[in-house]
Amino acid sequence: MEDFLVKAKASAQIIATMESAKKSRILNEMADALISQSSTIETENTKDMQAGKENGLDSALLDRLLLDEGRIAAMAQSLREIAQLTEPVGRVLEGWVNADNLRIEKVSVPIGVIGVIYESRPNVTSDVGALCFKSGNVAILKGGKEAEYSNQIIAKVLQDVLERNDLPREIISLLPDSSREGVSRLIKMDQYVDLIVPRGGEGLIRYISQNASVPVVKHDKGLCHTYIHQDANLEQAIAIAINAKCQRPGVCNAMETLLVDRAIAAEALPRLYTAFSTEETEMRGDPEVQEIIEVELATMEDFDTEYLANILSIKVVEGLDEAIGHIAKYGSGHSEAIITENYTAAEAFLDRVDAACVYVNASTRFTDGGAFGFGAEVGISTNKLHARGPMGINELTTYKYKIYGHGQIRG
Amino acid sequence: MEDFLVKAKASAQIIATMESAKKSRILNEMADALISQSSTIETENTKDMQAGKENGLDSALLDRLLLDEGRIAAMAQSLREIAQLTEPVGRVLEGWVNADNLRIEKVSVPIGVIGVIYESRPNVTSDVGALCFKSGNVAILKGGKEAEYSNQIIAKVLQDVLERNDLPREIISLLPDSSREGVSRLIKMDQYVDLIVPRGGEGLIRYISQNASVPVVKHDKGLCHTYIHQDANLEQAIAIAINAKCQRPGVCNAMETLLVDRAIAAEALPRLYTAFSTEETEMRGDPEVQEIIEVELATMEDFDTEYLANILSIKVVEGLDEAIGHIAKYGSGHSEAIITENYTAAEAFLDRVDAACVYVNASTRFTDGGAFGFGAEVGISTNKLHARGPMGINELTTYKYKIYGHGQIRG
Numbered sequence: 045m046e047d048f049l050v051k052a053k054a055s056a057q058i059i060a061t062m063e064s065a066k067k068s069r070i071l072n073e074m075a076d077a078l079i080s081q082s083s084t085i086e087t088e089n090t091k092d093m094q095a096g097k098e099n100g101l102d103s104a105l106l107d108r109l110l111l112d113e114g115r116i117a118a119m120a121q122s123l124r125e126i127a128q129l130t131e132p133v134g135r136v137l138e139g140w141v142n143a144d145n146l147r148i149e150k151v152s153v154p155i156g157v158i159g160v161i162y163e164s165r166p167n168v169t170s171d172v173g174a175l176c177f178k179s180g181n182v183a184i185l186k187g188g189k190e191a192e193y194s195n196q197i198i199a200k201v202l203q204d205v206l207e208r209n210d211l212p213r214e215i216i217s218l219l220p221d222s223s224r225e226g227v228s229r230l231i232k233m234d235q236y237v238d239l240i241v242p243r244g245g246e247g248l249i250r251y252i253s254q255n256a257s258v259p260v261v262k263h264d265k266g267l268c269h270t271y272i273h274q275d276a277n278l279e280q281a282i283a284i285a286i287n288a289k290c291q292r293p294g295v296c297n298a299m300e301t302l303l304v305d306r307a308i309a310a311e312a313l314p315r316l317y318t319a320f321s322t323e324e325t326e327m328r329g330d331p332e333v334q335e336i337i338e339v340e341l342a343t344m345e346d347f348d349t350e351y352l353a354n355i356l357s358i359k360v361v362e363g364l365d366e367a368i369g370h371i372a373k374y375g376s377g378h379s380e381a382i383i384t385e386n387y388t389a390a391e392a393f394l395d396r397v398d399a400a401c402v403y404v405n406a407s408t409r410f411t412d413g414g415a416f417g418f419g420a421e422v423g424i425s426t427n428k429l430h431a432r433g434p435m436g437i438n439e440l441t442t443y444k445y446k447i448y449g450h451g452q453i454r455g
Numbered sequence: 456m457e458d459f460l461v462k463a464k465a466s467a468q469i470i471a472t473m474e475s476a477k478k479s480r481i482l483n484e485m486a487d488a489l490i491s492q493s494s495t496i497e498t499e500n501t502k503d504m505q506a507g508k509e510n511g512l513d514s515a516l517l518d519r520l521l522l523d524e525g526r527i528a529a530m531a532q533s534l535r536e537i538a539q540l541t542e543p544v545g546r547v548l549e550g551w552v553n554a555d556n557l558r559i560e561k562v563s564v565p566i567g568v569i570g571v572i573y574e575s576r577p578n579v580t581s582d583v584g585a586l587c588f589k590s591g592n593v594a595i596l597k598g599g600k601e602a603e604y605s606n607q608i609i610a611k612v613l614q615d616v617l618e619r620n621d622l623p624r625e626i627i628s629l630l631p632d633s634s635r636e637g638v639s640r641l642i643k644m645d646q647y648v649d650l651i652v653p654r655g656g657e658g659l660i661r662y663i664s665q666n667a668s669v670p671v672v673k674h675d676k677g678l679c680h681t682y683i684h685q686d687a688n689l690e691q692a693i694a695i696a697i698n699a700k701c702q703r704p705g706v707c708n709a710m711e712t713l714l715v716d717r718a719i720a721a722e723a724l725p726r727l728y729t730a731f732s733t734e735e736t737e738m739r740g741d742p743e744v745q746e747i748i749e750v751e752l753a754t755m756e757d758f759d760t761e762y763l764a765n766i767l768s769i770k771v772v773e774g775l776d777e778a779i780g781h782i783a784k785y786g787s788g789h790s791e792a793i794i795t796e797n798y799t800a801a802e803a804f805l806d807r808v809d810a811a812c813v814y815v816n817a818s819t820r821f822t823d824g825g826a827f828g829f830g831a832e833v834g835i836s837t838n839k840l841h842a843r844g845p846m847g848i849n850e851l852t853t854y855k856y857k858i859y860g861h862g863q864i865r866g
Contacts, residue, residue, distance in 0.1 A: 057783065061806055142828050146817055155839060156809070234664065238839050253645065254668045259840050280862040287864035372468065394857045395472055398567070406557055406860025415865070416856075417553050428566060428649050428853045429670050429841040442839045445827075446805045449817025451691040453698035454826070 045229055048220050049236035052157050055212040056182045060154045064131040071127035071174055074205045075120040078170065081201045082116045088197040089166070096190055108165045109191055119167045119198075122420060126174045129419045132437045133180045147448040152441040154180030156238035159219070159230055160422070161186045161252070163244045166194035171420055173202055173216040179440035184237070186219040186227060231256035241435075243423050261435065264426035265350045266296030266378035268408045271367040271393070273384035274305040278312055280405065281383040282319050287407040288381065290323040293354045296424060297379050297411040300350055301357040303367045306332075309360045313337045316358075325354050332360040347374050364389050368396050375399060378426060379408035379433075400426065400433035456640055459631050460647035463568050466623040467593045471565045475542040482538035482585055485616045486531035489581065492612045493527045499608040500577070507601055519575045520602055530578045530609075533831060537585040540830045543848045544591045558859040563852040565591030567649035570630070570641055571833070572597045572663070574655045577605035582831055584613055584627040590851035595648070597630040597638060642667035652846075654834050672846065675837035676761045677707030677789035679819045682778040682804070684795035685716040689723055691816065692794040693730050698818040699792065701734040704765045707835060708790050708822040711761055712768040714778045717743075720771045724748045727769075736765050743771040758785050775800050779807050786810060789837060790819035811837065811844035 059067075078085070089111040096106050111119075138150040158181045160172045169185055176183035187195040195218060203213040219226055231240050234257045242252045243263040253260055270288050272281045288299035304312050309332070317337040320327055328342035342357040347370075349357075361367045371380050381403035382393040390404045401411045411433060413421020418436025425431040431439035489496070500522040507517050549561040569592045571583045580596055587594035598606040606629060614624040630637055642651050645668045653663045654674040664671055681699050683692045699710035715723050720743070728748040731738055739753035753768040758781070760768075772778045782791055792814035793804040801815045812822045822844060824832025829847025836842040842850035 057807070057809075060809070140828065142821075142826060144821065144826065146821060148827065153809075232665075254643075257665045259670065259838070261840075277862070283864055284862065291865055396468070398468075398471070398564075399855065401856045401858060403858045404860060406858060406863040407865050409865035410553075410555065410557060410858065410863065415553060415555065416559065417551065427670070429672075432853055433856050442843055444810065445812045445844050447812060447814045447817060447821065449815060451688070451695065452817040452821065453694055454702055454818050454820035 045221055045226065048214070048217075049157075049233055051212065051214045052182050052184060052217070053236045055214045056154070056156045058211065059177065059182060059215050060156070060180045062180065064133075067178055067180075068127040070205060070209055070211075071123050071178060073209070074170070074174065074202050075123040075127075077201045077205050078116055078120040078123070078198070081197075082113055085111055085116055085194070085197050085201070086113070088193040091193040092166075092191050099190070101190065105190070109194070111166060111194060115167065119170045122167070122171055123174045126171070126178050126420050126437070129178060129437055132178065132441050135438075137443055144452050146452055149446045149448075150443050151446055152438070153444050155440060155442050157182045157184065157236060158440065159184040159186065159237050159240045159258070161227060161240065161242045161244065161248070163188040166191045166198060168243075169195045169198045170202065172422060173199070175420055175422055175437055175440060177216060179437050181440055182214065183216045184219050184230070185217065186222055186230070189222065192222070227252075228255065231258050231260075234258045241422060259430070261425050261427045261431050263423040265376050266298070266411075266424070266426075267301070267348070267350045267374060267376040268297060268299050268379045268381075269301045269303055269371050269375060270299045270381045270383065270408065271303040271361070271371070272305060272308070272312060273364065273367075273382055273386060273389050274307040275386040275389065276308070276383040277385055278308070278315065281312070282316060284381070284383055284405070284407050285316065286319050286323060288409055289320070289325060289356050290354060291407075291409055294352045295409075296350075297408050298352070299356070299381075299408055301347055301359065301374065303359050303361050303370060304333075306360050306362055309333075310336060313358070320356060323354070325356050327356050327358060329358040330360060333358045350376070364392060368393065371397055371399075376426060377428070378424070379403065379411040381406065381408050400424070456632055456637065459625070459628075460568075460644055462623065462625045463593050463595060463628070464647045466625045467565070467567045469622065470588065470593060470626050471567070471591045473591065475544075478589055478591075479538040481616060481620055481622075482534050482589060484620070485581070485585065485613050486534040486538075488612045488616050489527055489531040489534070489609070492608075493524055496522055496527055496605070496608050496612070497524070499604040502604040503577075503602050510601070512601065516575065516601070520577070520605070522577060522605060526578065530581045533578070533582055534585045537582075537589050537831050537848070540589060540848055543589065543852050546849075548854055555863050557863055560857045560859075561854050562857055563849070564855050566851060566853050568593045568595065568647060569851065570595040570597065570648050570651045570669070572638060572651065572653045572655065572659070574599040575602060577602045577609060579654075580606045580609045581613065583833060584610070586831055586833055586848055586851060588627060590848050592851055593625065594627045595630050595641070596628070597633055597641070600633065603633070638663075639666065642669050642671075645669045652833060670841070672836050672838045672842050674834040676787050677709070677822075677835070677837075678712070678759070678761045678785060678787040679708060679710050679790045679792075680712045680714055680778075680782050680786060681710045681792045681794065681819065682714040682772070682782070683716060683719070683723060684775065684778075684793055684797060684800050685718040686797040686800065687719070687794040688796055689719070689726065692723070693727060695792070695794055695816070695818050696727065697730050697734060699820055700731070700736060700767050701765060702818075702820055705763045706820075707761075708819050709763070710767070710792075710819055712758055712770065712785065714770050714772050714781060717771050717773055720744075721747055724769070731767060734765070736767050738767050738769060740769040741771060744769045761787070775803060779804065782808055782810075787837060788839075789835070790814065790822040792817065792819050811835070
């Protein structure tokens with residue numbers, strides 16, 4: 045492993061200063077290669093699919109694993125789109141002249157060597173590899189073992205393109221030792237690796253956060269709330285709540301808990317009940333909710349659970365303070381929304397709720413690199429530092445200060 | 456400890472949204488309190504000084520520890536200057552309207568609870584406490600045990616001002632258990648603490664980086680180089696090299712190694728020798744240097760050492776590539792300088808050297824929050840992520856996205 049990491053770190057110097065047009069050209073070549081190697085990729089993917097069936101993966105997981113011609117074409121298209129993104133390296137973030145007449149520029153630069161740990165979908169291998177490449181970083185990828193054949197062939201296709209361009213294969217590679225021990229070693233190698241991005245289950249993320257000496261930007265759970273304030277436009281509130289919960293319940297920016305002001309509960313809850321019933325949502329409510337609509341009891345554990353399913357906890361609150369208090373206690377700092385026409389309540393919610401994304405009168409489902417306009421995304425960070433919320437290509441850069449003098453010495 | 460951290464985290468919500476004018480007023484009250492409590496502070500400091508003498512601290516350390524009326528006045532003045540800094544919270548860093556017509560604002564917000572671990576000088580207690588306060592964060596401070604009485608009284612003076620303003624004392628406090636075990640526990644408490652900033656010896660920083668589950672922004676060593684390119688203005692080069700090494704050899708932005716192009720070595724080295732001899736610098740050189748000037752041998756270990764003393768390693772290099780290669784191998788990513796009149800060499804050095812601060816024709820001694828114009832500084836980060844280089848008050852903030860909708864749902 046250490047030999048590999050030495051090469052990875054050395055490769056970082058090559059990719060860090062590569063000119064933008066060359067990076068884009070190579071990414072387009074990679075897209076072409078995925079298409080031309082389509083049938084080989086499908087063959088390897090079949091092995092993963094077969095093993096998955098034998099190991100009893102459910103149909104949803106098998107579907108995520110499957111690569112067919114259409115999906116490989118989509119992967120190629122994604123690389124072409126990443127090639128077109130605005131160059132993330134060399135942006136002048138700030139610039140000024142100091143009291144000593146030094147010209148100081150704060151400029152975006154690649155981070156270096158980035159380890160990304162993820163599960164299931166094999167398109168992540170090409171997407172994240174390409175995002176790291178475009179941003180001048182070396183990518184060390186560790187996918188799920190259920191997608192091992194697929195990830196191997198995808199990485200090989202990309203690496204062959206690197207080699208044809210006289211570049212080291214280590215610029216985009218799979219972690220050579222993909223066992224749990226391999227991951228344990230990788231996250232301690234801070235002399236070679238600059239950042240670890242874990243995307244996956246809570247257990248994995250917890251393990252990595254607790255044990256890494258390499259800095260971690262984690263993609264943890266989203267326990268998101270929507271708060272219907274007494275001055276909400278109720279029709280709008282219902283539409284937003286339905287969208288936040290039901291449009292795609294299995295994702296981290298979906299709502300898990302709905303908070304409703306007491307002053308409007310008697311009017312709002314029956315209408316919400318009708319709307320969610322149409323969507324076949326399983327509703328659970330606190331005792332006060334149960335007095336108004338017929339739902340199961342929501343326990344404290346419910347309020348603390350990211351269902352990732354079409355289940356909703358509902359709670360009646362006295363007002364803004366109780367709503368914000370509940371969110372502070374149970375929220376995961378991902379995405380939180382208030383629905384209100386009241387200016388002061390909206391501003392207070394935006395200021396006081398501590399989360400990556402805070403919304404007024406919109407669905408939490410918009411927390412996403414694509415929706416934000418970042419193009420392809422690395423994920424949605426639940427870190428507070430470095431990258432918070434949707435993590436696009438710019439979040440794969442850090443900065444340096446370039447300082448232009450003409451003989452200045454310190455007095 | 457856990458009780459204390461629960462209170463600290465709860466206090467974070469209070470300070471996070473405090474209005475700017477109130478924070479400034481309280482900081483000025485703290486400055487007044489330091490002055491009015493001056494004699495009590497001196498009395499407590501005397502206990503530290505006495506213990507220091509008994510424990511055989513050298514005169515430099517004792518001098519760093521000493522608080523007299525003048526130094527206490529300087530601490531108060533520093534608080535007044537921090538009070539005057541531009542408000543770091545609520546800056547709109549970016550803003551746009553997305554394809555769904557959501558108005559998205561990226562806004563600076565406090566980080567939350569910050570633990571700062573430092574050594575020796577007790578003025579750090581008030582400085583860092585005030586920087587955290589101004590940026591809306593809770594500060595948990597752990598100073599050196601040699602300054603324990605001084606730190607206790609300074610913290611008490613600041614906390615009494617908090618209490619008079621009906622604010623929790625936990626907003627600025629010393630770590631209750633200041634033992635090594637206390638620190639070990641603190642750095643694992645990621646459910647309460649958002650950031651650890653260690654300033655101190657390599658051992659301490661290594662220990663914290665390896666063991667923390669809380670994110671760390673470290674203030675590690677500076678092994679800084681100055682590279683005299685063959686097209687340098689030699690007189691300027693010598694003045695810069697002398698300043699970088701000798702103006703204050705004990706700090707992290709001082710030069711440790713001087714690299715000189717072979718093409719000008721025969722002319723440059725004797726002149727450098729004369730200049731550094733006047734400054735009583737102990738020079739060590741590689742064999743090629745030794746052929747030109749009479750100095751001790753610089754070993755590989757020398758090139759890998761942050762002397763923090765008036766000692767200089769010198770090496771002859773073939774040109775830009777070898778200089779950049781040497782810096783990549785031995786540099787600590789802190790501050791690196793090239794002295795040249797050659798445009799292409801200057802640009803290549805700035806682009807290819809991976810360090811927080813890269814200079815053309817100036818002394819590395821300018822890597823400093825004050826020199827950069829940031830006002831008081833937390834320190835100089837050797838992290839690549841979140842904060843790199845001089846860490847001012849803005850680096851004590853993170854960001855959130857505020858998203859303003861009018862009923863948008865995801866399609």
